[in-house]
Amino acid sequence: MEQQAGIWQKINKTLGSLKLTLFVFLTLAVFSIIGTLLPQGMTEQDLHERFGPGLGHWIESVGFHDVYRTGWFRFLLLLLCVNLVVCSLQRLPKTLKLIRHEEGDINPDKLLKLSTHVELTTRLPWEETRSRLTRVLSDGFASPKVSLSSDTYTAYAIRGKWSPLMVYVVHSSVLIVLAGALFGSIFGFKGFMQISEGASSDEVILSSGHQQITLPFKVRCDDFDVSFYDTGAPKEFRSDLTVLTNDQPVHRQTIRVNDPMSYEGITFYQSSYGNTLKLAELELSDKAAGISQKMTLRFREAGSIPGTQDRVQLVQYQPDFSRFGPAIGVVLQKHGQQESSGSWILVNMPDFHGNRIENYHVKVLRTEVSQYTGIQVKKDPGVWLVYAGFTAMLIGIGLAYYTSQRKIWVWAAPKGSAQRVVIAGRANKNSLAFEAEFTQLCERFMNDLK
Amino acid sequence: MNSSLLLSVTTFAYFGSTALYLSGVVFRLKSVLTIGSLVALATLIIHTVGIGLRWKESYDLGYGHAPLSNLYESLVFAAWAIMLLYLIMEYRTRQRTLGVFPALFAFLAMAYASFSTSVDAKIQPLLPALKSNWLIAHVITCFLGYAAFAVACGISIVYLIKKTNEAGDKPGAMMAMMPEARQLEELNYQLILFGFLWLSLGIITGSVWANSAWGTYWSWDPKETWSLITWLVYAAVLHARTMQGWRGKRAAWLSLVGFGCVLFTYFGVNFLLSGLHSYATQ
Ligand code: HEM
Numbered sequence: 001m002e003q004q005a006g007i008w009q010k011i012n013k014t015l016g017s018l019k020l021t022l023f024v025f026l027t028l029a030v031f032s033i034i035g036t037l038l039p040q041g042m043t044e045q046d047l048h049e050r051f052g053p054g055l056g057h058w059i060e061s062v063g064f065h066d067v068y069r070t071g072w073f074r075f076l077l078l079l080l081c082v083n084l085v086v087c088s089l090q091r092l093p094k095t096l097k098l099i100r101h102e103e104g105d106i107n108p109d110k111l112l113k114l115s116t117h118v119e120l121t122t123r124l125p126w127e128e129t130r131s132r133l134t135r136v137l138s139d140g141f142a143s144p145k146v147s148l149s150s151d152t153y154t155a156y157a158i159r160g161k162w163s164p165l166m167v168y169v170v171h172s173s174v175l176i177v178l179a180g181a182l183f184g185s186i187f188g189f190k191g192f193m194q195i196s197e198g199a200s201s202d203e204v205i206l207s208s209g210h211q212q213i214t215l216p217f218k219v220r221c222d223d224f225d226v227s228f229y230d231t232g233a234p235k236e237f238r239s240d241l242t243v244l245t246n247d248q249p250v251h252r253q254t255i256r257v258n259d260p261m262s263y264e265g266i267t268f269y270q271s272s273y274g275n276t277l278k279l280a281e282l283e284l285s286d287k288a289a290g291i292s293q294k295m296t297l298r299f300r301e302a303g304s305i306p307g308t309q310d311r312v313q314l315v316q317y318q319p320d321f322s323r324f325g326p327a328i329g330v331v332l333q334k335h336g337q338q339e340s341s342g343s344w345i346l347v348n349m350p351d352f353h354g355n356r357i358e359n360y361h362v363k364v365l366r367t368e369v370s371q372y373t374g375i376q377v378k379k380d381p382g383v384w385l386v387y388a389g390f391t392a393m394l395i396g397i398g399l400a401y402y403t404s405q406r407k408i409w410v411w412a413a414p415k416g417s418a419q420r421v422v423i424a425g426r427a428n429k430n431s432l433a434f435e436a437e438f439t440q441l442c443e444r445f446m447n448d449l450k
Numbered sequence: 451m452n453s454s455l456l457l458s459v460t461t462f463a464y465f466g467s468t469a470l471y472l473s474g475v476v477f478r479l480k481s482v483l484t485i486g487s488l489v490a491l492a493t494l495i496i497h498t499v500g501i502g503l504r505w506k507e508s509y510d511l512g513y514g515h516a517p518l519s520n521l522y523e524s525l526v527f528a529a530w531a532i533m534l535l536y537l538i539m540e541y542r543t544r545q546r547t548l549g550v551f552p553a554l555f556a557f558l559a560m561a562y563a564s565f566s567t568s569v570d571a572k573i574q575p576l577l578p579a580l581k582s583n584w585l586i587a588h589v590i591t592c593f594l595g596y597a598a599f600a601v602a603c604g605i606s607i608v609y610l611i612k613k614t615n616e617a618g619d620k621p622g623a624m625m626a627m628m629p630e631a632r633q634l635e636e637l638n639y640q641l642i643l644f645g646f647l648w649l650s651l652g653i654i655t656g657s658v659w660a661n662s663a664w665g666t667y668w669s670w671d672p673k674e675t676w677s678l679i680t681w682l683v684y685a686a687v688l689h690a691r692t693m694q695g696w697r698g699k700r701a702a703w704l705s706l707v708g709f710g711c712v713l714f715t716y717f718g719v720n721f722l723l724s725g726l727h728s729y730a731t732q
Contacts, residue, residue, distance in 0.1 A: 269665040271665075
């Protein structure tokens, strides 16, 4: 059993050791570096293309293509949390003792052993010495706890009493931030929405995995507008949005970059914009068969060519098809044929010989284009927890920097015709700054007791 | 009299101040150090006016935004922050012997900003995504952190030279003027904890801004990740102090590694982004 305790003892010691902390910090740093040297989020096919099958496969098996989401990176974060908790629990008793304990018996030998101490004698009468000691201590440092016996005077004063606890605030803030991130990744989602002007949608394409989810309400883009600087750089773009539940407007807001809309815990961020085709009027002619027909097709809605059994559909739209201007992807389903065929029709070049599918020459007479607004959609129930962690961290580090716990003891007793006085002090950190403060305080004592 | 004139005067004046600090230490002349310190202070004032003027000029052009939005402006601000922090430290510790490296770093930052071809000094309009007062908070906090780490790096170098000299048989005369190793070590620690506070604030303002503007408070993009790496290294330095055997030289070396990360976060990442096409930013 005793041997058992030995092992547990050893594990507990390492789990709480600062060596482990250093190891985890520096290992996290190294693996994060790898994550920046190698483009993240590459698919298997990209890896093979770029590094060749052998290396590509190795990178994927080790997880360097997606460092921050691999098991062992998360294990390192977990190890950091465990190390943090064990270390804090081990050190908390000592810290609490440091705060509550008031050094009961103050005697000169103990004080002289402290590195920051001063001994002086004064000719002032005993009562005078005592009252001056107390006054200088409370004016120059902090109001002391004084105890008197027949022939000895002792005083104890403390500043920054709670300062040693600040480190625990910093450390718990790290746990809060990680907990918030975990909570958010489990119960939240992140995706993208594309809504044409005037249209409404409730479909969100998730950014990881590309599945689709539907929102419990619809979002309509009433108007989209973009303005530019004279240098051509975009100055601002905004969308007027309306939230509809069973087609009743329940909320209306204009969103801009940096100025999102939130509704029922879901936030909509203005992130990009573009153009999509609403409808197009086409002229399809087949010189050999002597057919020439006009028809108007709404985007993505199939329609049959008048006077024929063939069906045609506008399936894609590119605002600028490799510098040839806008182009529409048209698909033709010939009557009685299994597969359909498709091709790109250049809108601004009607007589381009390539504007053909099968036997038809296609000319675009008119198009109606609408702008769409690109919106980033996010639900993250963990955000406020992360923000709480951020605040606690800043307060903790700030106070850990600006405050330190400082104690001053004074002992005095008559000796012959004069009084012997011993003053000592101790700080829990920034010792040099404390030594300067201590020397200044002692100068005040000396001047006052001359 | 426009901002670029003032800022080029500042560049040369920082060089002068570096030379004065260096000669003051080499020839052990306290008076030269005092002159170096006064020159540094005067230059900082000109520097501040230069930045203020550039801010006003951006409004005159109709692009009104704080001068913190591109590489040139951030370099100029970095130099300013380094000099400000150093002079405050110089005043509080009454030590003028540590001015060489901070003045040198400030000069190098200004020189690179004004002379390097890859840095565009023109005042440009702000992209919509950067139009937010989070931008000002984020850049200022990050650079106060980097400036504190820069001054700490200078002190770590002096500390390491002093330690190796002491190990050697004849302690260098130059080092005699420098503060005690123990004071250097504590100054280094103070500055690193101060820098750590500002870097944490910098990362946090960046994260909150990204969340309020684009909906993600952390997306592991190389720029964010490298500031986290810097943060981890300096957290390691802070904790190494409380471990035996790590307190003196090793902590100083780690502080230099940390400053290396600062430089890479600042310069390297821009190269990295253009160098390797990053799939993550598609
Ligand atoms: C990301 C995680 C962490 C952060 C941001 C952090 C931050 C800090 C800060 C700012 C200080 C104050 C430095 C000072 O006042 O001198 C500190 C001190 C300390 N930390 Fe951490 N820490 C982290 C993790 C850990 C872990 C995992 C341990 C476990 C052993 C640990 C143990 C300590 C100890 C023992 C001190 C010294 C306390 C003192 O000087 O009174 N820290 N930490």
